[in-house]
Amino acid sequence: MRILVAAKLSLDAGQLKFDSSGHPLIDACPRRMGDADKCAVEEAVRAKEKLGAETVVVTIGGSAEHARIIRDAYAMGIDKGYIVRINEPETLSLPTVARIIAEIYRRTGPYDLVFLGVGSNDTHSSMLAPMLSSMLDIPLLPSIDKLDVKNDGVEGIATMEDGSYTFRARFPAVISITSEANEPRIPTLRAILKSKRIPIQEVSPEDLGVNVERIRLENVERFILPRRRILMEAGDQSQIEEAVGKLLEALRSEGVI
Amino acid sequence: MDFQFSEDEIRFRDSVREFAERYIAPRWVEIDEKGKIPLDLIKRMGDQGLFAIPIPEEYGGMGGTMLMAAIAVEEIAYHDPAVATAVYVLLNNGWPFALYLHGSEDAKNEVLPKVASGDAFFGIASTEPQGGSDVAGIRTVARKKGDKWLISGEKSFISGVRELMELPVGGGFFLVAKTEKAEWGHRNITDFVVLPKWNGKLKEGFNPTIYDEIGRHGISTGGFTLEEFEVDDKFRIGEENKGFYYVLEGFNIARTLVAAATIGSARWALDKAVEWLRERRLFQGRPLASFQGISFKFAELYAELEAAKYFVYKAAWMIDKVYIEKDPTYKPKDLNVPVSLAKLKGPETATRIYEEVLKWHGALGYTKECNLYRGWLGTFSYTIGAEGAQNIMRYIIARDVIGSEYVRG
Numbered sequence: 191m192r193i194l195v196a197a198k199l200s201l202d203a204g205q206l207k208f209d210s211s212g213h214p215l216i217d218a219c220p221r222r223m224g225d226a227d228k229c230a231v232e233e234a235v236r237a238k239e240k241l242g243a244e245t246v247v248v249t250i251g252g253s254a255e256h257a258r259i260i261r262d263a264y265a266m267g268i269d270k271g272y273i274v275r276i277n278e279p280e281t282l283s284l285p286t287v288a289r290i291i292a293e294i295y296r297r298t299g300p301y302d303l304v305f306l307g308v309g310s311n312d313t314h315s316s317m318l319a320p321m322l323s324s325m326l327d328i329p330l331l332p333s334i335d336k337l338d339v340k341n342d343g344v345e346g347i348a349t350m351e352d353g354s355y356t357f358r359a360r361f362p363a364v365i366s367i368t369s370e371a372n373e374p375r376i377p378t379l380r381a382i383l384k385s386k387r388i389p390i391q392e393v394s395p396e397d398l399g400v401n402v403e404r405i406r407l408e409n410v411e412r413f414i415l416p417r418r419r420i421l422m423e424a425g426d427q428s429q430i431e432e433a434v435g436k437l438l439e440a441l442r443s444e445g446v447i
Numbered sequence: 448m449d450f451q452f453s454e455d456e457i458r459f460r461d462s463v464r465e466f467a468e469r470y471i472a473p474r475w476v477e478i479d480e481k482g483k484i485p486l487d488l489i490k491r492m493g494d495q496g497l498f499a500i501p502i503p504e505e506y507g508g509m510g511g512t513m514l515m516a517a518i519a520v521e522e523i524a525y526h527d528p529a530v531a532t533a534v535y536v537l538l539n540n541g542w543p544f545a546l547y548l549h550g551s552e553d554a555k556n557e558v559l560p561k562v563a564s565g566d567a568f569f570g571i572a573s574t575e576p577q578g579g580s581d582v583a584g585i586r587t588v589a590r591k592k593g594d595k596w597l598i599s600g601e602k603s604f605i606s607g608v609r610e611l612m613e614l615p616v617g618g619g620f621f622l623v624a625k626t627e628k629a630e631w632g633h634r635n636i637t638d639f640v641v642l643p644k645w646n647g648k649l650k651e652g653f654n655p656t657i658y659d660e661i662g663r664h665g666i667s668t669g670g671f672t673l674e675e676f677e678v679d680d681k682f683r684i685g686e687e688n689k690g691f692y693y694v695l696e697g698f699n700i701a702r703t704l705v706a707a708a709t710i711g712s713a714r715w716a717l718d719k720a721v722e723w724l725r726e727r728r729l730f731q732g733r734p735l736a737s738f739q740g741i742s743f744k745f746a747e748l749y750a751e752l753e754a755a756k757y758f759v760y761k762a763a764w765m766i767d768k769v770y771i772e773k774d775p776t777y778k779p780k781d782l783n784v785p786v787s788l789a790k791l792k793g794p795e796t797a798t799r800i801y802e803e804v805l806k807w808h809g810a811l812g813y814t815k816e817c818n819l820y821r822g823w824l825g826t827f828s829y830t831i832g833a834e835g836a837q838n839i840m841r842y843i844i845a846r847d848v849i850g851s852e853y854v855r856g
Contacts, residue, residue, distance in 0.1 A: 254454075258454065261458070265462075376465050378496035379459050379462070379500060379511050380504065382458050383511070386455065
């Protein structure tokens with residue numbers, strides 16, 4: 191079995207600070223592998239431990255921090271890594287990102303499974319996995335919280351607002367993993383030191399024959415959801431119905447429902 | 448000169464931070480309340496490779512450095528500011544390393560892998576009821592009988608006495624004893640690996656007691672008597688009658704890690720202070736930070752902590768130069784001043800920080816609801832002693848800088 195995992199260097203949103211006018215201080219924010227991507231790496235390593243597999247990670251970008259993502263994945267147990275060297279990867283259009291990963295899949299494959307985090311810590315479009323599955327014309331298991339990789343296929347459960355969905359597919363398949371899927375292992379010092387000795391393969395979008403499209407980020411602002419506190423009194427059981435009625439009325443008048 | 452940690456050190460620090468956030472921070476108050484680090488946490492720390500960090504992999508260690516051990520201890524103390532967990536970790540890095548430096552191959556192969564995995568404890572047993580810093584004055588005696596040693600005496604204020612009894616394999620100490628006669632002096636001291644419980648079996652001749660301390664409850668402090676406790680000659684550490692020098696080398700290592708624990712705890716206290724000084728408002732809504740009586744004091748404490756941190760990192764870096772890189776430019780005695788600076792400034796800075804931060808919290812700071820007191824009591828214990836009293840640090844600095852012939856008078 192061979193498994194490809196895509197991981198993105200994204201903002202550590204928990205450490206994002208804002209200036210006094212509400213603008214996010216993006217340059218000062220530390221970056222790391224996204225939470226869901228880390229869970230995707232963990233699922234790949236678990237599948238390897240269960241069934242035996244060669245696991246491969248790919249990331250896009252040119253900085254030392256991008257190389258660190260590959261080494262962090264190695265320290266978790268991934269066997270091989272590709273770094274697609276390109277400047278300012280945050281300005282790549284999503285179809286470009288999908289095409290790059292699709293070309294890695296085609297040129298370094300065959301693969302039985304492709305794992306991605308359901309969304310990154312910063313942009314979180316959740317569109318990459320569906321786009322990739324469509325480009326590769328292989329099944330998609332989206333937003334998987336619980337995964338079972340078997341010898342002949344894969345089964346995943348996704349928890350949606352209206353209930354749980356079970357998806358089953360034969361290989362090959364694309365699977366997007368949520369940050370609730372598992373508790374990713376924390377690399378040990380031995381694994382960290384060993385990860386340095388594993389080579390990283392470097393390729394460029396040109397090597398992959400991908401035409402690069404960029405988007406221009408116009409502005410990023412802090413979005414604060416305005417809050418209003420509405421108190422409905424219900425001193426005893428008989429008043430609850432009346433209070434619920436008032437609450438619904440208030441929510442309707444605010445355009446919430 | 449480079450003030451950056453290497454990428455390996457940063458990645459290791461991040462991994463320890465993540466571990467401590469996930470597994471230690473949620474339990475540190477419970478650890479202090481119940482007076483015990485849960486055995487499952489000790490095992491988990493072993494699985495994570497937090498013990499025997501600077502020891503080579505061939506002895507079960509992690510193949511890291513003393514600077515990495517200091518980084519780990521600092522991060523763990525940040526997440527258990529009462530410092531019990533950090534002290535447990537530092538003991539099981541510092542003293543196994545001292546054994547690695549001077550122990551026999553048999554002793555190292557027997558003990559180090561089990562300490563590294565977290566199944567056994569390995570600390571220091573030097574202090575006796577009549578004193579701790581006066582190592583030359585110890586009275587425990589080791590008498591040779593064939594290829595065995597019979598050790599008798601009493602040790603007190605020893606960390607880890609209860610833990611070694613509870614761990615599945617057990618554990619023991621780097622124990623300092625007088626060879627043959629208990630006469631004052633440093634030329635008749637020999638060190639031994641003493642394992643009161645090993646491979647699950649408690650040996651005869653070991654009689655422990657546990658003390659009730661005022662803080663840092665998670666790790667036990669106790670004492671024990673040894674009555675003709677039998678030790679194989681393979682567990683003698685280094686040459687006979689040179690134990691004084693080996694244990695001083697061990698103290699230099701452990702003092703550095705003790706200082707790392709205190710600065711980690713103090714960093715937590717100052718982070719708490721930053722939150723409080725921003726949020727707490729009074730006198731018509733002014734943040735507490737707007738009062739210079741407080742913010743200037745904060746700045747002073749911040750400066751002291753930064754200084755203490757660099758003392759710790761430099762001491763650990765020099766230990767690596769001496770023992771891991773084996774750089775001939777540096778000798779073990781060169782460690783005396785840098786290590787003493789770290790151990791002098793770390794604990795004293797930490798307790799000063801706690802005293803101020805606690806006062807900034809007003810009456811709330813004096814309640815048990817506000818956990819600052821746990822860090823205060825925990826770090827305070829290291830202004831008293833542990834690997835040498837603070838006045839010993841002052842003495843070493845004065846002796847080595849002014850000159851031994853002047854300081855001794």
